[in-house]
């Protein structure tokens with residue numbers, strides 16, 4: 001007697017992928033398209049036949065929370081309930097090693113690529129890469145580590161991801177052009193008919209235009225200019241008197257040949273209305289100019305980059321009682337504040353007064369500011385020349401949010 005577990009019925013794209021005979025399948029799909037549900041279903045189906053499956057995620061946490069706990073464990077528990085009711089041998093769940101063993105001898109191993117040696121030992125019938133475009137050293141992992149584990153059993157492989165620029169995932173995506181063992185699919189989040197359009201809208205709400213292209217429409221986007229509607233941000237703003245504005249300031253300190261840039265924003269109008277840009281000026285004179293600028297605007301908050309050159313100034317001004325918040329720049333924190341700026345620019349939520357003496361410099365630096373995709377992440381930087389005014393703009397925009405944050409006093 002056979003016991004049946006009812007998987008959710010595949011939606012049309014999942015079915016098309018399932019029925020295709022290719023040995024290697026590359027799925028470049030939008031968020032919520034149904035990737036995880038699909039791979040869990042085929043992993044279980046394969047293991048229940050007595051075969052060996054590995055699901056490989058870029059990091060342990062994704063492997064555990066998404067591949068293992070979200071779909072696999074609940075489904076295995078539901079299957080076990082049916083088997084138990086019918087006095088049949090159940091599937092074993094090994095929570096600490098993240099493995100599932102089926103009565104027919106099949107296994108699902110959940111692995112993260114930060115420990116590739118775990119993957120090396122074994123022969124598989126099916127290997128599934130989840131979040132493939134974000135796997136570090138994907139080329140090496142696939143060619144040197146995983147591909148050999150498929151040889152003995154003529155194993156199959158899936159590569160599933162939203163895109164991340166033209167990295168090695170894209171190379172795999174194009175293999176179908178030269179090799180009939182490979183087949184690729186590219187579809188947006190809308191391919192999932194179970195997803196309400198309002199859910200996609202909700203998902204897109206806080207995304208930049210670039211993120212929407214990548215994550216909803218699953219487009220491969222190239223390195224290049226980041227900000228698109230730059231002209232819309234600039235205009236000739238009406239002049240207001242001192243005291244009529246609630247002001248925040250962002251400050252980026254120049255090293256070597258860069259400029260030190262401070263920008264002042266009216267936080268109610270989201271209007272950047274004044275700024276100073278100091279180039280090749282001795283340190284003590286810079287300090288004087290910065291102090292004058294801050295005093296002139298009586299800001300609620302000044303966010304200052306506190307790396308290298310900035311740190312002593314941040315400390316000094318803080319000790320003098322100015323409302324200063326230090327900002328440590330790393331690639332990660334830079335991406336965060338630039339994303340916020342990009343979001344504000346996309347939504348016309350930041351305006352820049354053309355009367356600022358160096359507004360043309362800001363415009364130029366916004367134009368040449370770009371995104372570069374690396375193996376697993378993205379980097380933002382000036383493609384030519386400088387990015388001091390863009391960083392100051394991002395810090396100013398961040399200062400507005402930070403000034404509006406709710407604080408609880410700890411001491």
Ligand SMILES: Nc1ncnc2c1ncn2[C@@H]1O[C@H](COP(=O)(O)OP(=O)(O)OP(=O)(O)O)[C@@H](O)[C@H]1O
Pocket residue numbers: 008009010011014030031032033034035036037038192194195
């Ligand atoms: N065939 C299906 N039948 C019913 N619901 C489905 C089906 N496929 C996916 N879903 C539902 O759609 C939603 C998204 O599915 P899933 O988590 O598999 O997407 P994903 O592409 O992995 O998303 P993410 O990009 O967030 O990782 C879930 O609520 C899931 O239950």
Ligand SMILES: [Mg+2]
Pocket residue numbers: 035036037066
């Ligand atoms: Mg998923």
